[in-house]
Amino acid sequence: MSKTHQTEIGLILYSGAQLSAVLGLTDLFGMANRIATGHGQNNAPILRISHWQAEAAAAAPHRVFDSSPGTLPVTPTALILPPTLGEPMTAETSAPLARWLRDQHAGGAILGSVCAGAFVLAATGRVDGRRITTHWTYAETLQQRFPKVRVDADQMLIDDGDILTAGGLMSWTDLGLRLVDRLLGPGVMLETARMLLVDPPGREQRYYSVFSPRLTHGDAAVLKLQHWLQATGAKDMALTTLAARAGLGERTLLRRFQKATGMTTTEYCQRLRVGRARELLQVGGTTIERVAWEVGYGDTGAFRKVFTRLVGLAPGEYRRRFGTGQACGKQDGTD
Structure with a gap:
């Protein structure tokens, strides 16, 4: 040639x-x-x-x-x-x-x-x-x-x-x-x-990536709230609760949280919840509905939507790809 x-x-x-x-x-x-x-x-x-x-x-x-x-x-x-x-x-x-x-x-x-x-x-x-x-x-x-x-x-x-x-x-x-x-x-x-x-x-x-929140921003009130969200799995995302925990007004919290972490309080809490959901999906055969409830979602459809948007796979697809336990077949439901 x-x-x-x-x-x-x-x-x-x-x-x-x-x-x-x-x-x-x-x-x-x-x-x-x-x-x-x-x-x-x-x-x-x-x-x-x-x-x-x-x-x-x-x-x-x-x-x-x-x-x-x-x-x-x-x-x-x-x-x-x-x-x-x-x-x-x-x-x-x-x-x-x-x-x-x-x-x-x-x-x-x-x-x-x-x-x-x-x-x-x-x-x-x-x-x-x-x-x-x-x-x-x-x-x-x-x-x-x-x-x-x-x-x-x-x-x-x-x-x-x-x-x-x-x-x-x-x-x-x-x-x-x-x-x-x-x-x-x-x-x-x-x-x-x-x-x-x-x-x-x-x-x-x-x-494959794991949510790694920014913790070295220097805002003590926001850091205090982040630690509380991590400890509780962000199950309570209500702005009034978050503002009270941080000791800040709601509008001040939204502004300072975005500046410190690079994301809104809603997105931050969603990522914490989805991170916990990934752990639950990787082990055992808990139903998708139960996983959704465990991480704070009463509406399974909303959970599936958030999970798929952040991870790129539906919960059932994620379990089949990365799960280490025995899947429970029909318990997963549809993706």
Whole structure:
């Protein structure tokens, strides 16, 4: 096949990059290559995989691995920032790499990130005003460091054309398969997913994330209320009760609670209730109706609606996917 038909995907080895993700993506794209070749697609682009070492003091990364050695260098079609098992890179330490990535993007390269790789991506400035995702535990920090970026940690994968971002540590499979879908077609992508025994893209990070409320805001009255809500499971959401517990007027509470926690009292209480519901659904065969009542909902329909909106799965679907106990069949009712 002609060199001009090669499509290069570069994987960036920055400081602390997770090597298992780099090698896993290398294998995933290699498998897709073999499948595409086996399909006999005469003009199908063959993926060329390269690794790029990013040195802290260097102005630009350099290739340290090339799956097509001896061929003429080509401009990468896509560059991917893998996750890290350490702390995310700061804007200062990632500045040389961010400048290089910005130049590559200006030349037409797709930029992608997985998990904490989003911090380097955000440092390029190329995602200002755009929606990206990262691991849910990093979402608040990423938003604080880069306020112009729109962080949506509910999503496992966000495909924004020239920018691809994936959330959790293992979501490199989702990003890799999405690139295979785009570059080699859906047939090759699905067969690659089947061979590797992984789900095709379509999962959501909120299936797995745990509500982690903001507690370091410095508002003692709001913090006192948060502790009470946690202890009681937020079963009483009445504004009069919440204001009395905080020792504030209702309008003052609403304003200060939103400022301190980043959400309304209603949304905060719903997330606490749904968090408890997830625990109940994961163990044992309690009916959906009983779970709804246990977390404070007298109306099962309202519970299902709130749960599905926040988690992305109906209660029965969540139990079937994540439950560790024996389901009770008809007790679940309809979703």
